[in-house]
Amino acid sequence: xIRLLTPEERRIATSLLGYPEGSVGRLxxxxxxxxxxxxxxxxxxxxxxxxxxxSETLNFVYVVDDRGKLIDDVRMREFLLKPLxxxxxxxxxxxxxxxxxxxxxxxxxxxxxxxxxxxxxxVDSNGVLVGIVTSDDMLDVAEEEATEDIQKMGGMxxxxxxxxxISFFQMVKKRAVWLVVLFLGEMLxxxxxxxxxxxxxxxxxxxLFLPLIISSGGNSGSQASTLMIRAMALxxxxxxxxxxxxxxxxxxxxxxxxxxxxIGVVRVSAWEMIAEKYFHRQPYGAHWHLVSLxxxxxxxxxxxxxxxxxxxxxxxxxxxxxxxxxxxxxxxATLVDVTGLIIYFSLALLxxxxxxx
Amino acid sequence: xIRLLTPEERRIATSLLGYPEGSVGRLxxxxxxxxxxxxxxxxxxxxxxxxxxxSETLNFVYVVDDRGKLIDDVRMREFLLKPLxxxxxxxxxxxxxxxxxxxxxxxxxxxxxxxxxxxxxxVDSNGVLVGIVTSDDMLDVAEEEATEDIQKMGGMxxxxxxxxxISFFQMVKKRAVWLVVLFLGEMLxxxxxxxxxxxxxxxxxxxLFLPLIISSGGNSGSQASTLMIRAMALxxxxxxxxxxxxxxxxxxxxxxxxxxxxIGVVRVSAWEMIAEKYFHRQPYGAHWHLVSLxxxxxxxxxxxxxxxxxxxxxxxxxxxxxxxxxxxxxxxATLVDVTGLIIYFSLALLxxxxxxx
Numbered sequence: 286x287i288r289l290l291t292p293e294e295r296r297i298a299t300s301l302l303g304y305p306e307g308s309v310g311r312l313x314x315x316x317x318x319x320x321x322x323x324x325x326x327x328x329x330x331x332x333x334x335x336x337x338x339x340s341e342t343l344n345f346v347y348v349v350d351d352r353g354k355l356i357d358d359v360r361m362r363e364f365l366l367k368p369l370x371x372x373x374x375x376x377x378x379x380x381x382x383x384x385x386x387x388x389x390x391x392x393x394x395x396x397x398x399x400x401x402x403x404x405x406x407x408v409d410s411n412g413v414l415v416g417i418v419t420s421d422d423m424l425d426v427a428e429e430e431a432t433e434d435i436q437k438m439g440g441m442x443x444x445x446x447x448x449x450x451i452s453f454f455q456m457v458k459k460r461a462v463w464l465v466v467l468f469l470g471e472m473l474x475x476x477x478x479x480x481x482x483x484x485x486x487x488x489x490x491x492x493l494f495l496p497l498i499i500s501s502g503g504n505s506g507s508q509a510s511t512l513m514i515r516a517m518a519l520x521x522x523x524x525x526x527x528x529x530x531x532x533x534x535x536x537x538x539x540x541x542x543x544x545x546x547x548i549g550v551v552r553v554s555a556w557e558m559i560a561e562k563y564f565h566r567q568p569y570g571a572h573w574h575l576v577s578l579x580x581x582x583x584x585x586x587x588x589x590x591x592x593x594x595x596x597x598x599x600x601x602x603x604x605x606x607x608x609x610x611x612x613x614x615x616x617x618a619t620l621v622d623v624t625g626l627i628i629y630f631s632l633a634l635l636x637x638x639x640x641x642x
Numbered sequence: 643x644i645r646l647l648t649p650e651e652r653r654i655a656t657s658l659l660g661y662p663e664g665s666v667g668r669l670x671x672x673x674x675x676x677x678x679x680x681x682x683x684x685x686x687x688x689x690x691x692x693x694x695x696x697s698e699t700l701n702f703v704y705v706v707d708d709r710g711k712l713i714d715d716v717r718m719r720e721f722l723l724k725p726l727x728x729x730x731x732x733x734x735x736x737x738x739x740x741x742x743x744x745x746x747x748x749x750x751x752x753x754x755x756x757x758x759x760x761x762x763x764x765v766d767s768n769g770v771l772v773g774i775v776t777s778d779d780m781l782d783v784a785e786e787e788a789t790e791d792i793q794k795m796g797g798m799x800x801x802x803x804x805x806x807x808i809s810f811f812q813m814v815k816k817r818a819v820w821l822v823v824l825f826l827g828e829m830l831x832x833x834x835x836x837x838x839x840x841x842x843x844x845x846x847x848x849x850l851f852l853p854l855i856i857s858s859g860g861n862s863g864s865q866a867s868t869l870m871i872r873a874m875a876l877x878x879x880x881x882x883x884x885x886x887x888x889x890x891x892x893x894x895x896x897x898x899x900x901x902x903x904x905i906g907v908v909r910v911s912a913w914e915m916i917a918e919k920y921f922h923r924q925p926y927g928a929h930w931h932l933v934s935l936x937x938x939x940x941x942x943x944x945x946x947x948x949x950x951x952x953x954x955x956x957x958x959x960x961x962x963x964x965x966x967x968x969x970x971x972x973x974x975a976t977l978v979d980v981t982g983l984i985i986y987f988s989l990a991l992l993x994x995x996x997x998x999x
Contacts, residue, residue, distance in 0.1 A: 432872055439864050441869075492842060503972070511792060
């Protein structure tokens with residue numbers, strides 16, 4: 286009955302039928318060719334010629350039993366290539382993949398990725414064939430999903446319309462929400478720093494390297510979270526992999542932190558020595574080697590911490606049922622800014638106590 | 643001749659034929675069905691039954707003239723649905739879309755997006771049909787491209803293999819390169835701050851709000867660049883739109899900066915008043931209203947600057963022939979950190995001169 290409706294009417298009807306938004310039920314079309322096992326190729330082709338006009342695709346012919354239950358899918362090419370007297374039962378290979386009508390479109394995308402088919406049949410909970418989904422619908426779903434993920438990873442709500450078409454007010458709203466959330470989070474840096482005001486007053490040189498250190502943590506964190514979010518979206522990494530990922534990121538964080546730490550130590554020491562030799566002044570004070578040591582170790586710690594929290598946050602979010610893409614670069618950076626600052630000043634207290642502090 | 647090769651041999655052969663990597667030529671398959679205008683449906687179906695076995699898709703039948711030039715594409719469904727005696731010339735609609743063999747795969751993706759086809763024919767520079775590309779190949783291209791963009795936007799080189807499969811050394815290398823570049827850039831913050839050391843010593847309170855202000859610029863910048871990069875990748879925004887985008891982002895930057903500025907002023911003032919009333923101290927000094935004013939105006943300036951540079955950088959990169967996705971969130975954040983710091987201290991000098999500075 287649903288096949289008699291126009292696409293517009295059909296969209297309304299399927300939504301009334303109770304398929305939730307984002308489900309395969311909303312994406313499928315009920316126009317397909319279903320045949321029986323005991324038909325010949327000639328009968329199938331005659332049937333197609335008579336009833337195939339409305340079918341979304343004629344690439345696949347579906348084989349159903351007497352109660353409409355899907356028992357196989359056969360490519361049309363088989364019917365085009367086999368002798369006209371062959372029977373469907375001789376052609377079918379008894380293996381098929383199908384989507385369930387209540388599956389999410391994301392899950393469907395993973396099935397398409399796995400089977401690499403131009404179309405997949407959709408069955409209800411009794412296994413009865415109710416529709417098909419084609420891979421060009423999937424291309425749209427894949428691109429929409431990537432866009433949503435990318436926008437969330439950029440630190441905003443996903444826009445529901447293209448940039449040039451969305452209203453100014455809608456766009457600013459979607460961006461302002463997260464910007465304010467991040468701002469409120471980042472306010473903790475001011476609170477944290479207020480606790481280190483005495484130390485700052487005694488060793489003002491610490492302030493010079495603060496942006497450098499906390500941003501390095503943010504950068505390494507956003508790399509790690511980006512990698513995880515995309516790998517999860519593509520199904521390359523699942524929740525169960527968290528332990529392997531953590532081990533890998535622990536090593537990566539140490540390696541990356543080590544590289545930046547060495548550069549940091551070289552930067553501080555070199556500049557101090559150049560300044561002493563050519564300008565006869567000590568930009569980082571008499572205890573510059575302690576400054577250099579603090580910067581170096583802080584970099585290792587902050588980058589390691591950024592890498593670990595950036596890679597684990599998507600797992601935590603997914604475990605809680607949230608979208609991993611919410612752990613955007615700005616979100617991770619804000620988190621790491623606050624904690625990185627505490628790491629930096631704690632290390633400074635430890636290393637400089639009795640000399641500069 | 644090329645059809646006689648195995649897929650592996652064919653890949654080598656096509657690369658020898660000089661189709662550059664990432665071109666349609668590398669993606670296409672030479673297995674297709676080509677027919678002539680004066681054939682009947684029966685003749686086409688007989689031809690398919692005899693020679694169609696190797697064709698990648700039988701969904702489309704291509705109509706060529708005597709010299710092999712593509713003159714139309716007809717869906718197989720037409721042949722399945724029309725009377726067996728109809729002629730190809732009666733069925734063809736004289737309109738078709740085709741890819742060129744030297745087109746890039748990105749361009750091909752845009753053509754697929756536009757025409758929503760399951761397959762597209764590929765012609766050489768003389769219009770001769772040389773192959774076809776199917777939409778499931780395109781799904782792979784689209785996802786690979788999104789992955790590359792996402793990884794670049796996360797502030798690293800695109801990994802060429804899935805996260806779980808790439809070697810540890812390769813992965814660390816891809817991440818370290820950008821991390822070091824960003825680190826070297828961020829070092830400019832230490833240099834810039836060294837110039838404001840006297841001011842910092844006099845008004846240490848300025849240091850408290852530094853991470854808050856520069857990170858807000860970075861966050862708004864990464865939102866703007868993310869939006870532009872994705873809109874460009876989908877073809878929603880082109881180089882010519884830069885002026886419209888700039889106008890839009892100018893307004894968005896003012897609106898977003900205004901929102902954060904107001905929150906910043908409220909935060910400083912409220913905390914000062916609460917501290918005075920209940921704890922009898924002045925956390926931000928006697929001139930706290932100047933501090934609050936500086937923080938508020940600096941937020942507007944830095945967010946506006948972040949939004950503008952974040953949105954324009956992808957245009958500049960594309961104009962220079964680089965990949966817009968290189969203007970990642972961390973890259974924009976680093977750029978805005980350095981400039982945001984200068985904006986903040988310059989404003990402080992302007993507003994606090996004669997009182998605190």
